[in-house]
Amino acid sequence: MQDQLDMSSSTQIDDQPHEECGVFGVWAPDEEVAKLTYFGLYALQHRGQESAGIAVANGERIMVFKDMGLVSQVFNEPTLESLTGSMAIGHTRYSTTGASQWENAQPTFRVTPYGDVALAHNGNLTNTEELQAWASQLNPHARLPIKLTMDSSSDTALLATLLASQPGPIDRAARLVLPRLEGAFSLVILTKDRLYAARDRHGMRPLCVGRLADRGWVVASESAALDIVGAQFVREVEPGEFICIDQNGLQSMSFAPIDRKLCLFEYVYLSRPDTVLHGRQIHNIRVKIGKLLAAEQPAQADLVIPVPDSGTPAAIGYAAGSGIGYGQGLVKNAYVGRTFIQPSQTLRQLGIRLKLNPLRRVVEGKSLVVVDDSIVRGNTQRQVVAMLRQAGAKQVHVRISSPPVLWPCFFGIDFADPQELIARTMSPERIAEAIGADSVGFVSLDALIEATHQAKNDLCRACFDGQYQVPVPPVEARRLGLEPSGFGQARINRDSFPVESFSILEDL
DSSP states (O other), rough: OOOOOOOOOOOOOOOOBBOOOOEEEEOOTTTTTHHHHHHHHTTGGGGGOSEEEEEEOSSSOOOEEEEEEEHHHHHHHHHHHOOOOOEEEEEEEEESSSSSSSGGGGSSHHHHHHHOOEEEEESBOOEEEHHHHHHHHHHHSSOOOOOOOSSSSSSSHHHHHHHHHHHHHHHHHHHHHHOOOOOOOOOEEEOOEEEEEOOOOTSOOEEEEEETTTTTTEEEEEEEHHHTOOOOEEEEOTTTTEEEEETTTTEEEOOOOOEEEEEEIIIIIIIITEEEEEEEHHHHHHHHHHHHHHHHHOOOOOOEEEEEEHHHHHHHHHHHHHHHOOOEEEEOOOOOOOSSSOOOOOHHHHGGTTTTTOOOHHTOOOEEEEEEEEOOHHHHHHHHHHHHHHTTOEEEEESSOOOOSSSOOSBBOOOGGGOOOHHHHHHHHHHHHHHHEEEEEEEOOHHHHHHTTTTTEEEEEHHOOOOOOOOHHHHHHHOOOOOOGGGGSSOGGGGGGGGGOOOOOOGO
């Protein structure tokens, strides 16, 4: 495990929403599992750019290597060559719970009397106060004493500590702990000889399973990560499902009843366009959103351009739906990612030009429709509009392929404090004035849901309509003035799923 580095976090050059992380796991005794995990994480880099880590097991022990930075910055050939084993898990992180520091990088490692365990987590737990109280009540002088150390401020560390504190091997510990978790979690867990995966009962964060020919299994946040390592998509991990993978193959059990609430923002922005969710490719869904946006929010213009890359599929759909020509008016620097180099004051003033630059000869003298995926604070759109006007654009009509973001997320997306959400306090007309655009239009929530081909009640859409169908942290509920009865779904009745009723994994 690498020593902590003294690095300053970079200044964000945009205010796009960021997802907490991506997870990847592989069981393949005849393969270089560290390298497979590296490339899997590379495919999931968009889900987290603050830190990256890989844990590898060889049947006798677990080795963990993690650090701050992009996947390509953290790992090199000698490091990957040193991580030998038959199975591995990996993680890319963008912090929404816990500080952005080395201690919170994952996988998280714990020692238990039944063997070491490494864990990687995507999502946010919302009942951490309750879980902390449970952890503090565990008797340190019990038959199998475990020192409950909390060496980071993330909910993942709490989860790892709870799993490590339970009597018995990890499959029994999971049956005790997982039903008590609330919020969003997609997990990959590694012991010296097994790979595990789990998804919360709402399936709020994506997780899927693939087959690596006849040589093994792969688990990943998105199907695109399966593609990059040559794994064949098998299925999505079901909400409330706990999976074990070892030499006997894949075994499964349910630890909670299914109450589907997939994050609607996966369709808007978070997932890669080449990822498949519920049998449909994200790219095609975003093109459909763009067509519906054109019907709902028309504009008189000469050219439709995207804010690359996340606005591209919807812009293609808007152009098709409106009959306006499609073009590339902004060039993205493909090598701009997270950096630990602080920009100078001069570069900071240039802001988003580090990432985007207009094609003057394309946009000059034209009325433009500029399609983006979302508006959070409005900083990105303000800078984009200013650049296009400086390049000679005659008019700039901003069109957004999601509804106005009005409420914060507590389940793994770092949406701003409610007071900072521009759409919460401004009408589309006022937003247009604030960002310097001629007009601003959003797709409706009904149209967005229609494009996903999912039932409305199977989606978490709280950031758009404030209907939290999953309980939020009590302190946040009090801050927002939410009543527990307004959470929608009741908390899980744990008494209806006693631990004794679960089948042993080996018997499945």
